[in-house]
Amino acid sequence: MAEAPLLKTEDGQPEPDRRRRWVSPLLRRILLVNALPPALLAAALLYLDQYQNGLLGAEVEAMRTQARIYAGGIAEAAVRIQDDRAVLVPEVARPLLRRLVEPSPNTQARLFDTAGLVVADSRVREAVGGAVVTEPLPAPAPRGALSDSVSSLYERVLGLLPRQALNPVVLDTTPDAQSFDWQPDLGPERQAELRLALEGGVTPYIRRTPDGRLLVSVAEPARRGAQAVGIVLLTREAREVDARLFEIRASVLGLFVLALILTVAVSLYLARTLANPILQLAGAAAEMRQGKGRSGSVPERLLERQDEIGILARDLQAAARALWARIDANERFAADVAHELKNPLTSVRSAIETLRRVEDPAQQKRLLAIIANDAVRMDRLIGDIADSSRVDAELSRAVAEPVDIGPILAVLVELHNTTRQPRDPEMELEAPEKLVAMGVEDRLVQVLRNLLGNAVSFSPDHGPQPSHVWLRAREAGAEVELIVEDEGPGIPDAKLEGIFDRFYSERPRGERFGQHSGLGLSISKQIIEGLRGRISAENRRDAEGKVLGARFVVRLPKA
Numbered sequence: 001m002a003e004a005p006l007l008k009t010e011d012g013q014p015e016p017d018r019r020r021r022w023v024s025p026l027l028r029r030i031l032l033v034n035a036l037p038p039a040l041l042a043a044a045l046l047y048l049d050q051y052q053n054g055l056l057g058a059e060v061e062a063m064r065t066q067a068r069i070y071a072g073g074i075a076e077a078a079v080r081i082q083d084d085r086a087v088l089v090p091e092v093a094r095p096l097l098r099r100l101v102e103p104s105p106n107t108q109a110r111l112f113d114t115a116g117l118v119v120a121d122s123r124v125r126e127a128v129g130g131a132v133v134t135e136p137l138p139a140p141a142p143r144g145a146l147s148d149s150v151s152s153l154y155e156r157v158l159g160l161l162p163r164q165a166l167n168p169v170v171l172d173t174t175p176d177a178q179s180f181d182w183q184p185d186l187g188p189e190r191q192a193e194l195r196l197a198l199e200g201g202v203t204p205y206i207r208r209t210p211d212g213r214l215l216v217s218v219a220e221p222a223r224r225g226a227q228a229v230g231i232v233l234l235t236r237e238a239r240e241v242d243a244r245l246f247e248i249r250a251s252v253l254g255l256f257v258l259a260l261i262l263t264v265a266v267s268l269y270l271a272r273t274l275a276n277p278i279l280q281l282a283g284a285a286a287e288m289r290q291g292k293g294r295s296g297s298v299p300e301r302l303l304e305r306q307d308e309i310g311i312l313a314r315d316l317q318a319a320a321r322a323l324w325a326r327i328d329a330n331e332r333f334a335a336d337v338a339h340e341l342k343n344p345l346t347s348v349r350s351a352i353e354t355l356r357r358v359e360d361p362a363q364q365k366r367l368l369a370i371i372a373n374d375a376v377r378m379d380r381l382i383g384d385i386a387d388s389s390r391v392d393a394e395l396s397r398a399v400a401e402p403v404d405i406g407p408i409l410a411v412l413v414e415l416h417n418t419t420r421q422p423r424d425p426e427m428e429l430e431a432p433e434k435l436v437a438m439g440v441e442d443r444l445v446q447v448l449r450n451l452l453g454n455a456v457s458f459s460p461d462h463g464p465q466p467s468h469v470w471l472r473a474r475e476a477g478a479e480v481e482l483i484v485e486d487e488g489p490g491i492p493d494a495k496l497e498g499i500f501d502r503f504y505s506e507r508p509r510g511e512r513f514g515q516h517s518g519l520g521l522s523i524s525k526q527i528i529e530g531l532r533g534r535i536s537a538e539n540r541r542d543a544e545g546k547v548l549g550a551r552f553v554v555r556l557p558k559a
Contacts, residue, residue, distance in 0.1 A: 034263040034270075051248055053169045055241045056216070060169070060204045063218045067234040070100050070109060071222035074232065079224050086224035088113055093230075094120040106237040108180050111222075113230050116186035116194045172207035179209045180235055184219060197221065198228040214238045277302055277309045281316060288320045332502075341381065344374035385519065391443075391526045400438040400531055402559035405473055405480060406431055408441070412448055413471060416456070425459035425486070426466045427452070431473035437480035437556040443527045444556075447535075450520040451484040451552050458488030458550065475558060479533075482554040490539040490547035499537050500525040532557055 078093035079086045093111055101109045101122040111120040184202060186194050196202060202219035209215060217235040221228045280299055287297040298320075302313035351367045351374075358364055413429040420426070437444075452469065459467045472483040491499055502522045521537075528535040533556040540548040 031264070031267045034267050035260065052171075052241075052245055055244055056169045056171065056206055056238070059216050059236075059238050059241055060206070060218060063216055063234055063236055064204075064220060066104070067109075067218050067220035067232050070097065070234065071220045071230075071232040073100060074111065075222040075224045075229055079229050086227050086229050088119060088222075088229045090119045094125070097232075098122050098125060104236070106239060108235045110183060110233040110235075111230050112183075112186050112197075112233065114194075114198065114228060118183070119230060169204075170206065172205070174207075175210060177207035177209050178205075178215075179211070179213065180215065182217065182235070183233060186231065197231045214242050274309070277305075277313075281309075281313060285316065288323075341378060344378045344381075348374045381519075391523055391530065394443075398440045398443075400440060400557075402436045403439045403441050403444060405435045405437055405444075405482070406433050408445060408448065409471055409473055409482075412445075412452060416452065422466075423461045424466070425456055425469045427456075427469045427471060429471050431471070435473050435475065435480055436559040438559050439531045439533075439556055443531070447524045447527050447554065448482070448484075450524045451554070454520060455484050455486035455488070455550070455552075459486050460488060476555065478558055479555045480558050482556070484552045484554075485540055485549055487549045490550050491537055493539075496537060496539075500535070528554055528556070 074088075074093055074096060075086075078089050078096050080089055081087075088111075097109055097111055097120045101107055107122070109120075109122040110118055113119050182205070184193060184197065184205075186197055193202075197219050198221050200219075200221050205215075205217040207215055214237065215235055216238050217233060219231055219233045222230040222232055280302060284297045284299070298313050298317045302309060303317060304310065305313065348371050351370045355364060355367045355371075358367065409429055409431050413427045416424075416427045448471075452471065455469045459469060461467070467487045469487075470483070470485040472481075472485070474481050474483075500521045502519055525535050533554065535552065535554050538551050538553070540551050542548055
């Protein structure tokens with residue numbers, strides 16, 4: 001089957017695959033992380049099978065104690081003294097052994113003499129007429145399908161894990177494990193094993209038979225004084241151990257299944273609340289990139305969430321709206337630039353066409369002056385447009401640093417007062433010697449020059465008595481305030497909101513056309529907002545509400 005072609009974006013990068021999947025990559029990771037702890041817990045419980053060994057060890061010790069009791073009873077009651085030696089009496093030992101074993105169900109005992117021959121068996125008795133009758137042991141406990149399944153699953157999982165014996169208890173689970181009829185090699189030809197048994201050194205034999213029985217066998221010597229008279233071999237079906245093991249295994253596997261179900265449920269819930277919303281946000285971002293999300297394509301239910309997904313959704317929506325607003329502003333800016341450049345270009349073209357037809361030197365001189373002024377105007381306009389376009393990019397790369405405002409203000413005021421013309425306003429400074437704000441020094445100087453130049457151009461001509469421009473600076477809580485005031489006509493109330501727009505055209509009367517591009521205040525606002533500050537404009541008024549001039553206020557974070 002051919003693979004689907006890999007889509008690519010416009011910049012050549014692989015297109016993200018947003019097809020809906022039954023199991024997303026994030027859901028797989030959530031499942032893995034959530035399933036790991038219960039899996040490790042289950043593996044640890046399965047691996048630590050010491051509980052089983054502990055039960056078997058306790059069973060072995062109990063049977064050894066029981067075998068010692070049987071051996072002691074036989075050594076006292078079924079022995080006669082002959083030539084200063086204790087001799088086992090089989091006729092007494094057989095019924096005694098059978099009576100000793102009767103209270104213990106699922107148990108078989110055998111008695112061997114010192115030559116390794118079977119003397120008595122608790123399952124064998126003599127009937128009337130000397131017949132030998134073998135009493136059958138109880139049938140194995142029936143095992144249900146659940147028990148078989150749990151045991152089989154437990155053993156399979158346990159078989160996959162590395163196991164290391166931590167105690168001497170060994171369980172034989174081979175297919176040919178012996179049943180009750182097993183007996184150790186205690187024949188006369190096996191003198192070493194016989195001597196070991198008479199000394200009490202036979203290792204307990206624990207096995208799982210093919211019919212499902214768990215059998216435990218122990219051997220203890222029967223001694224009369226310091227003399228061994230026989231060996232008691234006791235074999236029992238450890239049904240209680242099996243029952244306890246089944247309970248533990250069922251509990252472990254049940255808890256694991258429950259934990260697994262809860263893990264899957266929690267993972268699906270997390271996928272529904274995390275993975276799916278992230279995919280929806282990715283889809284919304286793709287729609288925004290394709291121009292389909294101008295009015296907002298983030299689902300409303302994600303915007304209403306109060307968690308991190310909701311924060312991300314709202315931020316994405318806000319970013320999209322800001323982006324579209326920026327795109328709209330750029331489009332308006334491009335249209336405004338085209339309009340502002342078209343006027344002087346139209347004037348220049350008209351003057352050139354007229355110049356071709358005019359032969360009067362005076363008129364030619366005036367037309368050339370118009371062309372020169374329009375060229376200067378276009379040069380200033382293009383320079384301001386380029387500066388406006390660079391501001392955001394420069395401020396995004398620049399790092400705000402502590403800037404001492406005091407010396408900058410003093411230099412600007414002194415420079416103006418030293419070079420001012422007789423009809424220009426005087427500039428007064430009210431500021432502390434040291435006032436530190438966060439900013440970029442060159443751009444702050446540009447803003448102050450724009451504001452001061454604007455105040456100077458709007459200041460009225462009072463004749464011999466010059467007007468004034470005030471430059472004030474002070475601390476205002478966590479901010480530094482810079483205030484520029486003049487004695488001009490003020491700002492029309494209807495224009496207070498739009499005074500920082502690009503190509504704002506309100507200029508003082510008498511100013512020669514084309515001296516300003518209308519971008520100075522707009523650039524100043526870009527710079528101040530890029531430095532995390534604020535700039536505003538208002539009118540100065542007296543007690544009666546009369547306008548006394550304009551006031552521009554710049555607020556910057558204090559260092």
